[in-house]
Structures are given as structure tokens and as C-alpha cells.
Amino acid sequence: MKEQKKDVLIFPGDHIAFIEEFEGGKNTYILDGSVRSTSLGNKILDLKRRVVKIEKKNSPLIPKLGDVVTGYIDMLFGSMLSMRILFINDVYSMSGFSAIASTRISFDGQGHSRRGERGDRRIKYIFRVGDVIRGRVFSLLNSNVHITIDEKELGVIYSLCYSCGGNTIRINNGIKCVECGIYEDKKLAIDYGQDSLSVMYDRKNNLI
Numbered sequence: 001m002k003e004q005k006k007d008v009l010i011f012p013g014d015h016i017a018f019i020e021e022f023e024g025g026k027n028t029y030i031l032d033g034s035v036r037s038t039s040l041g042n043k044i045l046d047l048k049r050r051v052v053k054i055e056k057k058n059s060p061l062i063p064k065l066g067d068v069v070t071g072y073i074d075m076l077f078g079s080m081l082s083m084r085i086l087f088i089n090d091v092y093s094m095s096g097f098s099a100i101a102s103t104r105i106s107f108d109g110q111g112h113s114r115r116g117e118r119g120d121r122r123i124k125y126i127f128r129v130g131d132v133i134r135g136r137v138f139s140l141l142n143s144n145v146h147i148t149i150d151e152k153e154l155g156v157i158y159s160l161c162y163s164c165g166g167n168t169i170r171i172n173n174g175i176k177c178v179e180c181g182i183y184e185d186k187k188l189a190i191d192y193g194q195d196s197l198s199v200m201y202d203r204k205n206n207l208i
């Protein structure tokens with residue numbers, strides 16, 4: 001059998017061939033003349049039959065659509081943030097994946113929609129590198145893990161004071177430093193606080 005395996009990791013949604021070149025085999029779908037992968041794995045070309053398929057990679061700790069992922073912000077750019085994933089559905093993950101999210105938020109920290117509010121007093125939420133956040137995967141387009149943090153239970157779950165590094169507590173739609181008293185507006189998850197962070201890390205330690 002004349003098969004050619006490429007050791008490049010393919011992500012769901014990735015273009016793997018044009019329909020003029022290859023027919024879509026296992027774990028593929030067709031979109032706009034392009035054969036794409038439904039799974040994470042390696043591309044296998046059957047050159048004789050002109051079929052391309054994806055051999056699934058056996059890795060349970062890859063973010064999937066709908067997964068809840070938790071990690072810390074490692075980069076901010078424009079109205080986007082990048083999160084380094086540490087937990088996928090509360091299971092510690094060392095996969096090293098990052099996720100990106102929009103920092104444009106329509107829900108406040110109490111889960112109320114801010115759309116259509118009279119006067120639209122938009123709070124400018126502040127995100128900082130190091131903030132621990134929780135998001136939900138809604139797209140895996142172009143090999144990126146896209147998450148939203150714009151839901152009641154999503155957003156920042158803990159953050160230290162940016163000024164003095166002190167612990168913080170939730171006040172309305174933001175956090176206040178218990179050491180120096182500085183306040184910042186943040187898109188908080190409903191369970192914001194040190195407890196949520198501890199629960200998360202306890203789970204990790206139990207696994208080791």
C-alpha cells in the first residue's frame with residue numbers, strides 16, 4: 001500500500017487538500033472545495049487512490065468545542081487576550097495550548113447583559129497578564145483555540161493586585177486590594193476569589 005504519512009500535527013478545521021487533488025477519507029469533511037480535518041491528528045495520503053485521511057492522535061487532553069478551560073493570561077493584544085491553558089474541564093493539562101479571547105464584554109460581573117442599557121455606561125474592564133481566567137471553547141478555526149469569557153460563570157477567577165501584589169476581594173464589578181486598597185473594574189466570574197483558585201489547584205495536586 002502506497003501511503004505517505006506526514007508528521008505535522010493537524011487540527012480540526014485545518015485545510016489538508018483540495019478536492020481536485022484528493023478525495024476526503026476518514027475524519028475529514030469538505031468545505032468550499034477544500035478537504036478539512038474533523039480531528040486532531042496526522043495527515044495520511046493514499047497516493048494511489050488519491051484519498052487523504054486523518055489518523056487521530058490519541059490525546060484526551062486537547063481542548064474540544066464546549067470545553068471549559070482555565071489558565072492565566074500570558075499576552076494582551078488589541079482587544080484580544082491570550083491564555084495559557086492549565087486545566088481542561090478541571091483536569092490539569094500539560095499540553096501547553098494557548099487560547100485566545102475577545103476582551104469585548106457584554107455581560108457584567110453579576111451576569112446581567114449590558115446590551116441596550118439606557119445611556120450605555122460601558123465599564124472598561126481591565127485585563128492584565130497573570131490574571132487567572134476561565135473560558136469556554138467556541139471555535140477551533142485555523143488551529144487556534146477560541147474561547148469566550150462573556151458569560152456569568154466565565155471571566156477572571158483570581159488576580160493579585162497589580163500595584164503591590166497583594167490579595168484581592170470582589171467588590172461589585174471589580175476587585176479591591178486588601179493591602180493597598182486599589183480598585184479595578186474586571187470581568188469577574190461569578191465565583192471570583194481565592195477559594196476558586198485553591199479548589200482548582202487542589203484538584204491538580206490530587207492528580208500527582
Ligand SMILES: [Zn+2]
Binds near residue numbers: 161162164177178181
Ligand atoms: Zn495592592
